[in-house]
Amino acid sequence: MHDHGAAMTDPLHTLIRELEQDHTLEQPERLRERVHALDRLEDLLLHVSDARACDGPLRQRAQALHARLSTVQQRLCEAIRQAIKQGAGSQVLHGWTTPGQSPVADGYDHLDALVSDVLAFEEPTDDIASLDADMVFYQPTPARHVLDLIDRAAISDRDVLVDLGSGLGHVPLLVSICTGAHCIGIERETAYVEGARRSAASLQLDQVRFMAQDAREADLSRGNLFYLYTPFTGGILRQVLDRLKQEASHREIRLATFGPCTDIVAAEPWLVPSCQPGSDRITVFKACNA
Ligand SMILES: C[S@@+](CC[C@H](N)C(=O)[O-])C[C@H]1O[C@@H](n2cnc3c(N)ncnc32)[C@H](O)[C@@H]1O
Structure with a gap:
């Protein structure tokens, strides 16, 4: 045997x-x-x-x-x-990236393991509300792509980043740590929002806010850079893009996307990408009818 x-x-x-x-x-x-x-x-x-x-x-x-x-x-x-x-988080976190290396598309790596511990992420224990049609389940942007977003969009402390569908808050937390920008996370799942708020409080990050809201109803007036890691598709994405277009009609805004929603956003005639759009890298768009 x-x-x-x-x-x-x-x-x-x-x-x-x-x-x-x-x-x-x-x-x-x-x-x-x-x-x-x-x-x-x-x-x-x-x-x-x-x-x-x-x-x-x-x-x-x-x-x-x-x-x-x-x-x-x-x-x-x-x-x-x-x-x-x-206030020295930026140098420390950037020190763990490989200089000059383009982030590859898929998967998580040692940086995500570190970030998850540093930001003290908790898996939410409460039941998660079921997703409506066109809503995408939670998955964090890999940390190396968040650092790439910061570089590509040249985010500074004068920016206000809004992450539409922010999950546990990786993007607002990391962007705030690395740039001093004000960051707002909009997320429909209350358990994620509460976890993100605890992470921010434990690191004494007072430039970050998390709102338990549907992105279709959220106040978009404070942001000048809107981030979407394919949080929704179809009719919801259409409604949110229409609201962002409305914002762009009276002030300057930019959008940054990651994942499959990039192709849909790239087809919007009022947005101009700063580089060849691709779903496997962060793409930054400038609204052209501002
Ligand atoms: C792919 S995850 C992105 C998480 C986060 N932006 C990141 O990059 O780490 C999509 C998130 O969007 C949220 N979501 C889906 N539909 C939403 C809506 N209509 N309003 C607000 N949040 C939504 C989901 O609950 C999920 O947490």
């Missing part, structure tokens, strides 16, 4: 030995490698949880290693939280 348990413990044994010998993983700057190591450990521990052959000492070594690397992450995260509270 094939021994599944033993087969599972072998890769765990090899991994643990490899990671135990790599002391560089405890250097704070080895973020990418540490996050990858933690992911691999969690994955393997999960898979051997039912295997009777996974011996106690081996599991204890894996758990000790996981705890040690997690402690390094927690210390790093706390140092960044302190820097944010002292």
